[in-house]
Amino acid sequence: MNSGIQSSSPASADDDGDTVGSEAYDTLAPLPEDILLRRDESDEIDVDEVDEEALINPSNTGSTAASNNSNSDAPPIDTRRTSHSGRPIFPVRHPTKEDMSQAKKLLTYLQNKHGFVIPDRGNLDDQSVLWKEGRPDYTIADLHYFLGKTTNHPRGSVELFVENFIKTWEMEATHKEFYQWNTVDQCAYEVCSNGGKVFDSQEAPWVGNYNWLLSSCEPDTWDSTKETFESSHGKFRYAFPEGFPFEVLQVFSGPPNVSFTWRHWAVFSGEFEGNQGTGETINMTGFGVVTLNDDLKAKRIDIYFDPTSFLDVLRGKAQYRDGKDRGVAFGDPIAGGLDAVASMMAAIELDDDDEDSDEDGAKVKGISTSGLATDERKGAATGRSGSRCPFSGTSM
Template sequence: MSGSFGTAHSEERLAARQELERLTKKYNFLEPDRGNLDDPKIKWRFTKPDYTQANLEYMKGKTKNHPAGSLELVVENLVKRWEMEASHFKDLDQWTTINKERYRAQANGGKDFSAEEVYKIGNYNWLMAGCKKELYDAEKEDFESSHRHFRGAFPAGFPWEVLEVFSGPPTVAFSWRHWAHYTGQYMGSQGAGELLELYGFGVVELDENTKLVSVNIYYKPDQFVEALKGDITPEQMSKGKALVGSGCPFVKSTPTSV
């Protein structure tokens, strides 16, 4: 769920911005809302992120086009903003998406992580905490190393979308899809540009101020790592999509604007 990142040089960012504007106009797309990243009061963990390339990959590969004001889009933007804060804010006190005192995060019914623990280890490590240690040992990784591994695998970004929302606030249940073209390297394994698709389910609890109290994510991390290592095919990794619903990329399957 983490990883709507991307790296690009200035010329590539300009080309990506132009393509974003074309897709926005042609398909009535909306760019993800991650808040005001130009707010001078923000203290960045490293440098201010640029989501231009990541947003383009999201638009090119998404299977849904949730309309403005829909619960699906509200949930999708909340998760994207939460991920941005977790990945890039320097101080936990800056996070606007969580109830810091009550916040808990859990993957696949495993260990409960507090806000302070999540801030320290990063989203990847709590999400991968239940992975077989021979595949990925989250206890031996830190914030920086985990992000380095996965950003190295997906240099153009690792987009994420909500597929369907099954219940509204305060308990929000939804299915989701993560995808990327594996063009980089992961722990010595080189990708060949194959499309990796990761499907799962999420349940989040919101307080009276629409802040996250708990995040519970369900998916198969072992298959994800096995695909990165080349031990299974992309098709084997994404076989769980039948459980949560899927579709072809929106841009490719919709020849006219919506």
């Protein structure tokens, strides 16, 4: 039951999930625009960096390459948010239409290239759900999950089931009122962090995941009695504008007592309690045990990890090596991480005219869907196939 927190250099594997956080945007706390760094013409720009960005996509980059080239017929400069390195930022909160359009194309590209599967978080189109702050959109969260994950579990595997279960549970804990959660046994539900206080179904949904997960900390590190659901979530959304992805690393036992190791990661480009991040990637690992009933609903969730080291990094009190010597838990991202986004955008034909369309109008670049049954075509378009999720009924 080892756990660890590591910090790597900027523009490495980055961001989407929750065993300790929320992957998707919501409006529980405002996010200052100055956290999402913008480049304007007054910034100092490296000439080589400008040329590279201009080659990638001159109509969408936030660089000034187009305006500095008097012979260029490039469109007007876009005000796209960029990091200090010039990398395009895909924020999970308040994304632009351009953010969403490019994120969807990058998702398709990564599905086709690596065989990635879009996470299943239940039925987000259920009209009966009374969302706390509106229906969540996980498009950009899924992109960051794809970019940073180090594992690629086979369709129908117990690992993929557990990963989707945790992601669905996290979605419900963040965005739904407790009586509408489908992932838990509402009469028996309880949670515990590091063998400390047990939170039951009357308290856990009310205090929020961050508070019960950090409840084992000393009060001077994190005082859960002084934080609300909203304030605790707000702090981490300020710190991680591009989200907080989650992946299951390895499953050691299946239902009814599911035990597994996990990894969370995020780009610390925002601010945490006055400490401004510099774009480094924060890695966190831990161990979990979920006890399920006969209907595959959680009766109890136990999580083990090192919260103090995690918070010390965010407060600027500690710095860790990149963790490459820790093995699979800190392996290289399959897709190359955020530092590979530029090359991906250069490789993708962003014009819809170059995409293949099946007879139902589903555009799937690089996948032939002719001759497939309707359900199979939908599976090819979404990257889902195999067994069905017990919470949404969709293919995994």
